[in-house]
Amino acid sequence: MSTITPERVNHLKEILKERGCKLTPQRRAILNGIIDKDGDHLTVEELYDVVKTNCPELGLATVYRTVQLFEEIGLICKLDLDDGCSRYELVNEDEEHQHHHLICNNCGKVIEVEGDLLEDLEKSIEDKYLFKILNHSVKFYGLCDECRKK
Template sequence: MSQLTSRDFESLKEELKKRGYKLTPQRRSIVDTIIDNEGKHLTTEEIYDEVKQRCPEIGLATVYRTILLLEEMGVVYKLDLNDGCSRYELAHVNETHRHHHLVCNSCGKVLEVQDDLLEDLEAQIESTYKFKILDHSVKFFGLCEDCKEK
């Protein structure tokens, strides 16, 4: 699990300040919750449930607004895993693209593929279509190892 350093939080504070916002204790708690639950792909409501334990006074609307702001800033990515929910994960500075996800159709487990499997395909697309790819999102649906064995 990667933690944001104090320098990362300073950068986040500066970016918020440029946009006319502050890194309030509530916003910091939301970011901390996303970091602490990295790899779990939480919904806004799940993030709210976790944050409420740290900040009992926080409202669901504050969490929604903050998640949208963090997504706009590129701090988090929204994931659609075809389950009717928007889920969120931390955006890593060193990732040039989002990582791929393996989604089990049976139990709903989500595994992350750390390798970028599409580098060659991207280069071919960029060359053929003269199209500069900035990002991509790939999800594979199937059965995880446990469900496959059942």
């Protein structure tokens, strides 16, 4: 799980303003929920459960619309972890591509892999096929350490 600094929070709020989006109390609550659970890869319903504890008047439809807006403006990205749910995480501007994920087949735990492991492969593909790679998604499936020990 990554640590979100106050500077990063302010930067995310500035991105909203730059894109012409008002930071309403509802959007602020949802953004805070995403920040508080950074690294958890939440579904919209899970995010709603997190946010409604501090903002009980917030509706699920508002969370869906806000997540869609945040994705459109590039604050968050959607992940498909092949479990039938769309999950979301903050975009890390320091990463050129989405980071890789390790997914435990037994308990469902998701571990983020730091660093882009495919830089050399991407360069080779771009050179060979004259194709500019903009992003990629890599998921490794197996057993986490805790499940392996059982």
